[in-house]
Amino acid sequence: MAKKVFPGFIDIHTHLREPGAIHKEDFKTGSRAAVKGGFTFIGDMPNNPIPTVTYQRLKQKISLADKKAICDIGFHYGTTGKNIKSFKKAWQSPRVLGLKIFCNHTTGDLLVNDIVLLKKIFKGWQSKKPILVHAENVEMAAVIALANLYKRRLHICHLSQASEVGLVRRAKLRKQQVTAGVCPHHLYLTDKDEKKMGGYAMMKPSLGTKKDQDELWNGLRSGVIDIIESDHAPHIREEKEQKNPAFGIPGLETAVGLMFKAVKDKKIKQSQIIDLFHNKAKKIFNIPNQPRTYIEIDPGKEYIVGKEGYETKCDWSSFAGWKLNGKVEKVVLRGKTLMENGRVI
Helix, strand or coil: CCCEEECCEEEEEECCCCCCCCCCCCHHHHHHHHHHHCEEEEEECCCCCCCCCCHHHHHHHHHHHHHHCCCEEEEEEECCCCCHHHHHHHHHCCCEEEEEEECCCCCCCCECCCHHHHHHHHHHCCCCCCEEEECCCHHHHHHHHHHHHHCCCEEECCCCCHHHHHHHHHHHHCCCCEEEEECHHHHHCCHHHHHHHHHHHCCCCCCCCHHHHHHHHHHHHHCCCCEECCCECCCCHHHHHCCCCCCCCCCCCCHHHHHHHHHHCCCCCHHHHHHHHHHHHHHHCCCCCCCCCEEEEEEEEEEECCCCCCCCCCCCCCCCCCEEEEEEEEEEECCEEEEECCEEC
């Protein structure tokens, strides 16, 4: 099959680990992994060991990224509920995509699950930029209600359960400004894989059942789920093989291939790819145009994950050995070639 040209893909959900945990990833290696995967714009999450919860830290993070990254990066501002006074400065920054709230336990120290504090945060974020949430089950229902109360735009990250698809569907039927994303690992792996793979399949939200997985695919096909997000969360092997493994897996280099595999397997249509990886994310997060930017993909070309190594510093994948489709062959950002013949320059 001939190569096809697509706009530069967007992944709004990555953890590039800088500052504070650059033994796992940094802006250079993370952005190279993004380009290898076909992404020209990525969004970085705030839950570093040094969390992005002050305007000064935000500026420092932007400066680090601009010195090292080879693709474009936007940033999600973080909150503990104690930094509401800094919100206005944050949302006025053109580099900030939204506010991220962690309502359930995951990596980092930004957990906010007190309803009074959540109300203050939703009230305080008086911006058209969305509030993003890691919220599962009861917490998801709560933030949907708060978004409705305060008329905020809400993006729910990484849906993982059938019940959550139902919550988003009902919110959209009520005409709420709610959008949602799903990760390829929740579409392709289940709790049975976690039993086989141990730490290498441990993440937050945890992998669901086959029933959950089926409903995620239904949500993707029907438009209830808006975008694909990798939730690229690299850890070194030692951290995944210890008694209490760190949560998260790398995903930037496999997300596109997994979704072209879905096209081949007739789980989705190829016409959905541009919406899932570009159009909808661009609209939801008001991402600026990238002129003279495109990627070339051979939709039918098969390749083996890991055969040519990885750009991510953690140097592994939960999908190692899998046969995927849609090899990204070339990436051009603002007229500059970043990848040629499948290799990052």
